[in-house]
Structures are given as structure tokens and as C-alpha cells.
Amino acid sequence: MNRVELDTRKLNRKILNVYWLIIFLAIIIKLINYNFTDAPLGEYLIYFVAIPGVIGALIVIGSEVAVRLDNPVRDFIVITAGLLIALNFIYSRPDLIIVKAALFLPILTSGAYFKKKIIIYTTVLTIVSYSILSVIDPMLRSSIGVIEHFTLLAMLSIAALAVIGITERGLELTEHYRQSIEDQQDLLVKNTLMEKLSKTDSLTGMYNQISFHQYLNELLAHHSQYHFSIQMAIFDLDNFKQVNDTYGHRAGDEVLKQIAELIQKEITSDDFAARYGGEEFIVLFVGKPMERTIILIEGIRRKIEGISFRVLEGSRVTVSIGVNEYETGMGKEAFFEKADKLLYSAKRNGKNQVKTG
Known part of the structure; x- marks a missing residue:
């Protein structure tokens, strides 16, 4: 003892x-x-x-x-x-x-x-x-x-x-x-870690899809009272299956991590970023005019386009983005669906671009 x-x-x-x-x-x-x-x-x-x-x-x-x-x-x-x-x-x-x-x-x-x-x-x-x-x-x-x-x-x-x-x-x-006391502290640390793991994506460290929906629900509840601006941007890497098929999934994972880091670095402390699944990321921009948000998103798109990935032997990737602004009474599902349609519009119209609506 x-x-x-x-x-x-x-x-x-x-x-x-x-x-x-x-x-x-x-x-x-x-x-x-x-x-x-x-x-x-x-x-x-x-x-x-x-x-x-x-x-x-x-x-x-x-x-x-x-x-x-x-x-x-x-x-x-x-x-x-x-x-x-x-x-x-x-x-x-x-x-x-x-x-x-x-x-x-x-x-x-x-x-x-x-x-x-x-x-x-x-x-x-x-x-x-x-x-x-x-x-x-x-x-x-x-x-x-x-x-x-x-x-x-x-x-x-x-x-x-x-x-x-x-x-x-x-x-x-x-x-x-x-x-x-030590056991309680260990339990607290473990619970905190488990809570974090349940809310974040293990690969990129971003919030996961569950956290995104929880945050969006709370954000829209506050919006109904205070009426601040919200924009949703859905990012989807172009031709990412080809990246995995050519360079392997480990190289693809490294690309996803670097892009996640770039997105989190470029957005502001008021914004919320999550990995929605696969090669898709979602960012909720809060308290900004649409014009300011578009400038931020275009900056992120150009920086992603400019990365020469070492794991891809210097090759580059691009991203298509759909951006939608929330309107009072729109509802969560309609808000998401419109941003998603804008994303696919960007895909159909040549990729590596931002579509707004």
C-alpha cells in the first residue's frame, strides 16, 4: 500500500x-x-x-x-x-x-x-x-x-x-x-473520451453525422427566436472513387484528413464543420451575410484545388460545393435537401465549382 x-x-x-x-x-x-x-x-x-x-x-x-x-x-x-x-x-x-x-x-x-x-x-x-x-x-x-x-x-x-x-x-x-478519487477521475476521463468518440469522426477528428444533426436542430431552434443568418455548404470531393482505386484507400484517407484540416482552419469559430460520410463534408456558417460566406467557400475550394498531394504522387483533387441559406419556416429537411440539390447541380455542370441558391 x-x-x-x-x-x-x-x-x-x-x-x-x-x-x-x-x-x-x-x-x-x-x-x-x-x-x-x-x-x-x-x-x-x-x-x-x-x-x-x-x-x-x-x-x-x-x-x-x-x-x-x-x-x-x-x-x-x-x-x-x-x-x-x-x-x-x-x-x-x-x-x-x-x-x-x-x-x-x-x-x-x-x-x-x-x-x-x-x-x-x-x-x-x-x-x-x-x-x-x-x-x-x-x-x-x-x-x-x-x-x-x-x-x-x-x-x-x-x-x-x-x-x-x-x-x-x-x-x-x-x-x-x-x-x-483516482478511480472517479479515470472514469470521468473515459466517459469524456467515449462521449467525444461518439460525436466525432475517427479519421478526420471532425464532428460526425449524428453531431451535425443534433447541432442543426439546436441551431434552428435558436434561429426561430433570434433570426440570425445560417448557410449550409455541402462539400463533395470530385472523382474520389478513382483516387481510391488508383492510389489505395490509405492514400484516400490521408487526402480526406488534409482536406478536413484545411476546412477547419479556414472557417470561423462561429461555424460548425462535420464529416457527413465518405468524401462528403458539411459546414454550417452562422451569423454572416451570404456574400461573406461565398467568399470563404470559394477560398476553401481554390486552396483544395491547389494542394499537390504527396500520397497521390503530386496529383490534385477538386471539390464541388452546394450552398444554401436558411429561410424562416423552411424546416430542417428542406434546408438540407436544397443544399444537396445545389451540390449535384455543381457536379452535373462540370464539378470543381460552387453552386448557390
Whole structure:
């Protein structure tokens, strides 16, 4: 399983903010707790408030410096700082059993990194550090029995196992979520590709016959409201069967692709071009006067006539074109049929020409 690498800079900043808050709250609690002790005020403030507070602040400041310098082991330093803060609390009040719960702070915090090695490092360091402190501090040693001591260590180990389990589950869910997102993206790409393939001609990349009829239906629906100009031009290559018979279908396909590219290059962004089938192309010219459209079509015809096709050993091809302008109320079928009749009129009258009506 691929693990998600987290950027821990923001996490470390949040943890350090929590450390500052813990130190501040600890000072407030200790000041309030003075009312329940018999210690002299001056001694209490120095040994139970000021010294632990300053030590805690120095620990966090050291971690702040490591994080700002982008130390490569900054995560371990921040976690270690949490342990030192916990030990500082315990050392300052070893008589209070509840304070020993602070040992769970670094272990629980280590889980936020979602790294098993950090959790294990924190747990081992916590157990070893507390055990050493118990040996060297007689007050701490006398405040808790041997059974209680080992019970606490066992609870720390159990807490670590629980944090590892939660972390592993979190990583599994994160990986599952990431994989789900990738699957959705793949599906979206495939659907987009399938939609494009269903609308375009595989050889030329132009829209296909189905797309043409869908677009024409929408265009005529808009025309009934806004009454903009529409012209339909049907292009048909002259004697194309002879090209295929002489040079082969692969050469014929190359000719079709080059002509499709030329047509799409010459028309404007408002126009719509499609391969209608075989050697026929249709272009819908939108928002132009008929005179402007004729100029564009004549330009395309001359450029096609001027191409010396390498796949045809330098031979040229010509195209016949029928152009018709839509009239309100004409209807789709009549619009198409008139352009088609004009095309065949161009064919009968010698080919390589534009017929309008």
C-alpha cells in the first residue's frame, strides 16, 4: 500500500501552540492550587510555578527554533519536547498521581503524524525516561508502588498500540479515499473520451453525422427566436472513387484528413464543420451575410484545388460545393435537401465549382 506523506510543518505549528497553551494553563492551575496547600507563598511560587514554567517555556522555545530552521528531525524534536514537558510536570509535583497522566500526552500527540516509527520512538522514550526519573527521584519513587509503576508502563504501551491501530486504520481509509478519487477521475476521463468518440469522426477528428444533426436542430431552434443568418455548404470531393482505386484507400484517407484540416482552419469559430460520410463534408456558417460566406467557400475550394498531394504522387483533387441559406419556416429537411440539390447541380455542370441558391 502506498503511504500518504504528510507535510508536517503546519501540524508542528499547531502542536507547539498546544504546548504553549498547556504551560499557560498549568501555571494558572498551580496558582489556584496554592489555596489548597500549606507551603509558604514565596517558596511555592518559585519551586512549583516559576521554575517549572520557565523550564517548560525553554523546552518549547528550543522546539520553535528547530522547526523554524527546518531541522530534518524536527518532528522527533517536537514530540520529545512534549515528553520533556510531561516529565517537567511530574518532577515538579511527584506527589500527585494525576500528574503522571501527562505521560500520555506525547504518545497521543505522536499519532497525529501517522508514522509508526514516531509512535514507537515516543513510547520507548517515554517508558525509559519515566523509569529513569523514578530511579533518581526518591519522592517520585515513594509516591507510587511497584505494581502501580508497572501498571502505568503497561497502560502507556497499550495506549501506544491503540494509537498505532488508529493510525493504521486512518492510513487505510486515506488510501481508500485516494484510490476512490483516482478511480472517479479515470472514469470521468473515459466517459469524456467515449462521449467525444461518439460525436466525432475517427479519421478526420471532425464532428460526425449524428453531431451535425443534433447541432442543426439546436441551431434552428435558436434561429426561430433570434433570426440570425445560417448557410449550409455541402462539400463533395470530385472523382474520389478513382483516387481510391488508383492510389489505395490509405492514400484516400490521408487526402480526406488534409482536406478536413484545411476546412477547419479556414472557417470561423462561429461555424460548425462535420464529416457527413465518405468524401462528403458539411459546414454550417452562422451569423454572416451570404456574400461573406461565398467568399470563404470559394477560398476553401481554390486552396483544395491547389494542394499537390504527396500520397497521390503530386496529383490534385477538386471539390464541388452546394450552398444554401436558411429561410424562416423552411424546416430542417428542406434546408438540407436544397443544399444537396445545389451540390449535384455543381457536379452535373462540370464539378470543381460552387453552386448557390
